Amino acid sequence: MDVLELYRRTGALLQGHFLLRSGLHTPFFLQSAALLQHPLYAEAVGEALGRLFEDERVDFVIGPALGGVVLSFVVAKALGARALFAEKDGQGGMTLRRGLTVNPGDRFLAVEDVVTTGESVRKAIQAAEARGGVLVGVGAIVDRSGGKAAFGVPFRVLLELEVPQYPEEACPLCREELPLEEV
Numbered sequence: 001m002d003v004l005e006l007y008r009r010t011g012a013l014l015q016g017h018f019l020l021r022s023g024l025h026t027p028f029f030l031q032s033a034a035l036l037q038h039p040l041y042a043e044a045v046g047e048a049l050g051r052l053f054e055d056e057r058v059d060f061v062i063g064p065a066l067g068g069v070v071l072s073f074v075v076a077k078a079l080g081a082r083a084l085f086a087e088k089d090g091q092g093g094m095t096l097r098r099g100l101t102v103n104p105g106d107r108f109l110a111v112e113d114v115v116t117t118g119e120s121v122r123k124a125i126q127a128a129e130a131r132g133g134v135l136v137g138v139g140a141i142v143d144r145s146g147g148k149a150a151f152g153v154p155f156r157v158l159l160e161l162e163v164p165q166y167p168e169e170a171c172p173l174c175r176e177e178l179p180l181e182e183v
């Protein structure tokens, strides 16, 4: 599956000067919602990502809201598992709400649309582990961490993307005074 072509085709590959969740700046932003709004593309992505974990006997899939909600659903459908999502808890972490539950010992796969530092998906993992879930893998559509993200379990992705990302003080786009976009 040519994931980058899917982002391009759906207008989800943005170029400019963007502020990332981690505070880093970058000239490239992957707007996954623009891709996943298309059910057929979302389903194809879910099947491709699910296939990478089909031997893991997953009870549920979880992703950090919002980006991880649709993704969790389509991957879970492909794996015949439950689809959960974690939400920001207002204190810097993530939690399960809305009656979503974990049975102690449930094997789970964490999914993320785009991994930059991995902090967001890590918070969703912590929310599920706190309820007794056992992490068996992490999947992402795109890993743009430059090989830095690791979770202590298999981390499998559809696309590894090498894109520049800078701390604010070292950002050349800031030096050029290009307006910073918060997407």
Ligand SMILES: O=P(O)(O)OC[C@H]1O[C@H](OP(=O)(O)OP(=O)(O)O)[C@H](O)[C@@H]1O
Binding pocket: 021, 022, 064, 065, 066, 067, 068, 112, 113, 114, 115, 116, 117, 118, 119, 120, 121
């Ligand atoms: O690996 P990280 O450094 O944590 O960055 C990547 C995260 O940033 C984006 O989510 P964001 O928090 O912007 O919000 P959203 O999912 O609600 O769109 C994206 O969906 C990932 O969850």
Ligand SMILES: O=C(O)c1cc(=O)[nH]c(=O)[nH]1
Binding pocket: 019, 020, 021, 022, 028, 029, 030, 031, 032, 067, 114, 115, 116, 117, 144
């Ligand atoms: O790091 C992020 O916040 C991030 C990067 C990216 O390419 N897409 C996205 O939705 N978030």
Ligand SMILES: [Mg+2]
Binding pocket: 064, 065, 066, 067, 068, 120
């Ligand atoms: Mg997100």
